[in-house]
Amino acid sequence: MSVNNPASASAHSSSDYRDRDAIPITRALISVSDKTGLLELAAALAGAGVEIVSTGSTAKTIADAGHPVTEVAQVTGFPESLDGRVKTLHPAIHAGILADLRLASHEVQLAELGVKPFELVVVNLYPFVETIASGVTGDAAIEQIDIGGPAMVRAAAKNHANVAIAVSPDSYAQVIKAVTLGGTTLAQRQRLAGEAFAHTAAYDTAVADFFAKNIGVRAEHPFEEADIFELRASLKNVLRYGENSHQDASLYVTTDGAGIAQATQLHGKEMSYNNYVDADAALRTAYDFSEPAVAIIKHAQPCGIAVARGAGDPIASAHLRAHECDPVSAYGGVIAANRTVSLEMAKAVKDIFTEVVIAPDFEPEALELLQTKKNLRLLKLPAGYHREDTEFKQISGGLLVQQPDVFDNFSSDGWTLVAGEEADAATRADLEFAWxxxxAVKSNAILLAHDGASVGVGMGQVNRVDSCRLAVSRAGERAAGSVAASDAFFPFADGLQILLDADITAVAQPGGSVRDDEVIAAAKAAGVTMYFTxxxxxYH
Known part of the structure; x- marks a missing residue:
């Protein structure tokens, strides 16, 4: 009889199963790549008289510490082979894991086979995720795909009525406690089984994602090859509340992420849901620029964006110029820098009410100064911060998935001059900055810029005319002589005319309207340079 045979399993009635709640641990199977906490666990098991069966380097580590251990090969009668690829894939191991001792027939069969059951399985998998995160590809990455490990984990999790499965060193403490109390309870084994299935599911997802991105010929459309889009993330912490106080919220992190979710908080109050949203938007903006840059965001909208100019401290210069765009709105905002925060920048930030400052690092003196602000949240980005290579947005009943809008290999050389004279170098640089x-501005979006800094922003309006009015109004006198960028074409000349009346000098816009000729004519009449990008x- 095979316990994996659905027809055989269905032959049992509910009366065949005996109750098993607390189960003493007398025999444990241990095979781990992460040796964290291993010796403490092994010492507790050995001290309680538990027979330990183990594999390869795990067995050696336990034996070297002076604890009795039985090699898997002694149990199976078959040596580890094929460079360790085959060691636990054997009936003497899996029968001991999968035997359902609530059934008298399984108990009899184990006796006939001469197989002893396991009450505890401790397995964590080959470090595939960590390997590919370090940049390893090809056969070296493939070799880190675990086969026997997931088989043991899933077998033990399926048979949680009889076996406890631990896949993380975080679970060892409760296992050790269970040993001292006389055994694991059914409730404990159920929780551990759930964690185990989540663990193998995340592992398989990482492998599938690696194959989709790296193995074989990719489809011309980046999402054609994936019939299923899967996202696996682990709970990092429960937030005080969500977007509003009556909404529950939590933060989950992806296994291969290196973004705001993995940032280290160095100081300040607990991050809120809205803090994370704004900080991520700020990072996305600051890291659009290769030069030292600062973005100030509030309610996911820019209050100011600037790059460094002139002599002196570059990141402090970028922050000062970003703040000058809209000091009123910057109150209570989130600041992101794409360079280490300097003491000079910290001095300026200290006197401005700010919710969050996030950067790749902080100078020691800057950190010390900013830490005098009790509630100011200071976040340090993880090493290797990067944008995700896909974006998704939840809609009712599903997800929308797309490539991110980024400026890789950006060049304005492909723009088309449609009105006025070719821009000089300084104006061209400002147009590129504005574009x-x-x-980073929610549509409909208009941004006015001068000398590498935003001076007026019109965002989130349902028509482009209002966005133009808002940008000009916020810029005030600074509109004159600035350049403008529009996230989409001008459907009519009326929006552009508002910018022209404010004496902007040049415009970058996509083009493509059925009334492009009307818009171009307005720019020509005003003697203003206009490029189609x-x-x-x-950005919705």
Whole structure:
């Protein structure tokens, strides 16, 4: 009889199963790649007289510590082979894991086979995720795909009525406690089984994702090859509340992420849901620029964006110029820098009410100064911070998935001059800055810029005319002589005319309207330079 045979399993009635709640641990199977906490666990098991069966380096580590251990090969009568690829894939191991001792027939069969059952399985898998995260590819990555480990984990989790499964060193303490109390309870084994299935599911997802991205010929469309889009994330912490106080919320982290979710909080109050949303938007903006840059965000909208200019401290310069765009709105905002926060920048930030400052690092003196602000949250980005290579948005009943809108290999050389004279180098640089910065503004978006800094932003309006009015109003006198970028084409000349009346000097916009000729004519009549970029930057 095979316990994996659905027909055989269905032959048992509920009366065949004997109750088993607390189960003493007399025999344990241990095979781990992560040796954290291993010796403490082994010492507790050995001290309680538990027979330990183990594999390879795990068995050696336990034996070297002076604890009795039985090699798997002694149990199976078959040596580890094929460079360790085959060691636990054997009936003498899996029968001991899968035997359902609530059934008298299984107990009899184990006796006939001469197999002893396990009450505890401790397995964590080959470090596949960590390996590919370090940049390893090809056969070296493939070799880190565990086969026997997931088989043991899933077998023990399925048979949690009889076996406890631990897949993380975080679970060892409760296992040790259970040993001292006389055994694991059914409730404990159920919880551990749930964690185990989640563990193998996340592992398989990481492997499948690696194959989709790295193995074989990719489809021309980046999402054609994936019939299923899966996202696995682990709970990091429960937040005080969500977007509003009556909403529950939690933060989950992806296994291969290196973003805001993995940042280290160095100081301040607990991060809120809205803090994370704004901080991520700020990072997305600051890291659009290769030069030292600062973005100030509030309610997911830019209050100011700037790059460094002139002599002196570059990141402090970028922050000062970003703040000058809209000091009123910057009150209570989130600041992101794409360089280490300097003492000079910290001095300026200290006197401005700010919710969060996030950066790749902080100078020691800057950190010490900012830590005098009790509630200011200071976040340090993880090493290797990077944007995700896909974005998704939940909609009712499903997800929308897309590539992110980024400026890789950005160049304005492909723009088309449609009105006025070719811009000089300084104006061209400002147009390029504005075109990058407007991507961070919610549509409909208009951004005015001068000398590498935003001076006026019009965002989130349902028509482009209102966005133009808002940008000009916020810029005030600074509108004159600035350049403008529009995230999408001008459907009519009326929005552009508001910018022209404010004496802007040049415009970058996608083009593509059926009334482009009307818009171009307005720019020509005003003697204003206009480029068509040929692409848009909607941001909803």
């Amino acid at each position: 990058r910065a407007v991507r 040929g692409e848009r930057h909607f």
